[in-house]
Amino acid sequence: MSIRYEQQMVLAMLKLYCQKKHGTAKGKLCDECAQLQSYAHSRLDKCPFGDDKSTCKQCAIHCYKPQLREQISQVMRYAGPRMLYHHPLMSLKHLFKETFSKR
Numbered sequence: 053m054s055i056r057y058e059q060q061m062v063l064a065m066l067k068l069y070c071q072k073k074h075g076t077a078k079g080k081l082c083d084e085c086a087q088l089q090s091y092a093h094s095r096l097d098k099c100p101f102g103d104d105k106s107t108c109k110q111c112a113i114h115c116y117k118p119q120l121r122e123q124i125s126q127v128m129r130y131a132g133p134r135m136l137y138h139h140p141l142m143s144l145k146h147l148f149k150e151t152f153s154k155r
């Protein structure tokens with residue numbers, strides 16, 4: 053699964069989260085979530101594992117700053133289960149990767 057794909061997944065999850073938790077219009081991001089998205093995208097761009105990476109949840113390095121890591125974890129906890137409904141193919145690929153990845 054490519055870095056680009058992971059970035060799309062983060063964006064989709066943030067949009068779900070932001071709409072529900074921050075009352076933002078569907079498909080948009082508030083300033084705080086846009087900043088988090090930009091941070092997550094830059095981390096993924098610099099990920100040392102490249103396109104061979106596992107999910108960030110399983111990563112031994114955890115390159116996020118602690119506060120931002122907590123913020124993104126909250127988003128994942130909320131949006132993860134809902135992704136199955138909104139983006140079933142995306143979430144199944146992600147689940148497959150978590151289950152069968154070696155790292």
Ligand code: SF4
Nearest residue numbers: 095099108111114115
């Ligand atoms: S947490 Fe790990 S897998 Fe995720 S971007 Fe950072 S180094 Fe890569």
Ligand SMILES: [Zn+2]
Nearest residue numbers: 070074082085
């Ligand atoms: Zn938001």
